[in-house]
Amino acid sequence: NAGVMQNPRHLVRRRGQEARLRCSPMKGHSHVYWYRQLPEEGLKFMVYLQKENIIDESGMPKERFSAEFPKEGPSILRIQQVVRGDSAAYFCASSPESRGVETQYFGPGTRLLVL
Amino acid sequence: QKEVEQDPGPLSVPEGAIVSLNCTYSNSAFQYFMWYRQYSRKGPELLMYTYSSGNKEDGRFTAQVDKSSKYISLFIRDSQPSDSATYLCAMHTQGGSEKLVFGKGTKLTVNP
Numbered sequence: 001n002a003g004v005m006q007n008p009r010h011l012v013r014r015r016g017q018e019a020r021l022r023c024s025p026m027k028g029h030s031h032v033y034w035y036r037q038l039p040e041e042g043l044k045f046m047v048y049l050q051k052e053n054i055i056d057e058s059g060m061p062k063e064r065f066s067a068e069f070p071k072e073g074p075s076i077l078r079i080q081q082v083v084r085g086d087s088a089a090y091f092c093a094s095s096p097e098s099r100g101v102e103t104q105y106f107g108p109g110t111r112l113l114v115l
Numbered sequence: 116q117k118e119v120e121q122d123p124g125p126l127s128v129p130e131g132a133i134v135s136l137n138c139t140y141s142n143s144a145f146q147y148f149m150w151y152r153q154y155s156r157k158g159p160e161l162l163m164y165t166y167s168s169g170n171k172e173d174g175r176f177t178a179q180v181d182k183s184s185k186y187i188s189l190f191i192r193d194s195q196p197s198d199s200a201t202y203l204c205a206m207h208t209q210g211g212s213e214k215l216v217f218g219k220g221t222k223l224t225v226n227p
Contacts, residue, residue, distance in 0.1 A: 004158075033213065042121070042203060043159070045214035056212040091158055095213070104215065106151075106158035 002027065004094050004107035012113045019079040019086070021110045025094030032075040033104060034067060037089040049075060082114045118142050121204055121218025130227050134191040138204035138218045141185065145206040145216075148180050150189045153201045153220065162202075163189065194225045 005024040013019050025032050030051050035043040045059040049069035060067065064082075069075040079086055089111050093104040121138045128134055136150075147166055151159035163178040165171045165187075171178045177190040187206075191198055201220040207213070 031213065033215075035215075035217075040123070040219070042119075042217035042219040043205075043215075045216070048213050056214060058212070059214065104161075104213075106160070108158045109156075111156075 004029075004092055004105055006090075006092050006107040006110050008110060009108065010111050010113070012115065013082045014115050015083055016081050019082050019112055019114075021077040021079075021090050021092075021112070023075040023077070023092030023094075023107060025075070025092075026096075026105055029094035029096050029105075031095045032069050033093040033095075034075075034077050035091045035093065035106075037091060037109070039088070043091060046077070079112075082112075084114050087112055087114045118216050119204065119206060119218045122221055123219050125222040125224060127224045127226060128194055130194060130196060130225055132194050132225070134194050134198070134223060134225075136189040136191075136202050136204075136221050136223070138187050139185055140187070140206055142206070142208070142216075143182075143185065144208040146209040147207040148178070148187050149205040149207075149215070150176075150178055151203040151205060151217075153203060155200075159203055196225050196227050199224045 032049045034046040037043045047060045047067045048056040064080045066078045089109045091109045093106045095103040119140045150163045152162050153159045165178050165180050168180045168182045175192045179188040201222045203220040204218040205215040
């Protein structure tokens with residue numbers, strides 16, 4: 001049973017480019033969460049999605065960041081016009097239909113470096 | 116004041132020592148308390164999960180929650196070099212959003 005998959009694992013972008021991070025949840029999981037981990041910081045919640053719906057985006061920066069979880073395919077976190085401050089590890093977690101925060105399983109993360 | 120405070124360490128102990136890791140929090144609405152272990156360049160892995168106050172034991176790990184003091188602890192007995200990792204506490208309120216609020220993490224090294 002494959003765990004949460006994220007790709008790419010490492011992504012290098014120049015300032016002003018776009019970054020697309022993908023997350024495939026565990027089989028049978030329909031809830032996806034994105035977190036960002038800045039250097040020397042803990043994980044910060046960004047957004048919570050269910051299939052085709054954004055449930056909570058209270059942690060998402062207002063500009064340049066967007067997320068989706070389409071009916072088919074992985075969840076995408078998109079960062080437009082990246083800046084150096086966007087350099088961080090981005091983690092995706094998934095959980096099954098039933099509520100339970102203890103059931104959030106994390107992926108290996110995508111490490112974004114903005115030059 | 117941050118919602119969750121955790122001493123980043125680093126903490127270095129000899130093999131076999133008892134390790135105590137702690138977090139304090141300010142939001143009295145937190146009801147669920149988790150400890151995650153994160154190895155270098157990996158994703159967090161859930162170690163322990165506790166609802167409300169009390170103790171929970173799982174093998175060499177014991178999690179304690181003291182809601183009156185807004186203080187949680189993770190104890191590791193007979194620590195092993197393989198326990199060397201960053202330990203993150205995380206919390207969640209009952210109802211509402213599913214988001215977890217994390218501490219900064221404590222980096223632990225267990226020396227053989």
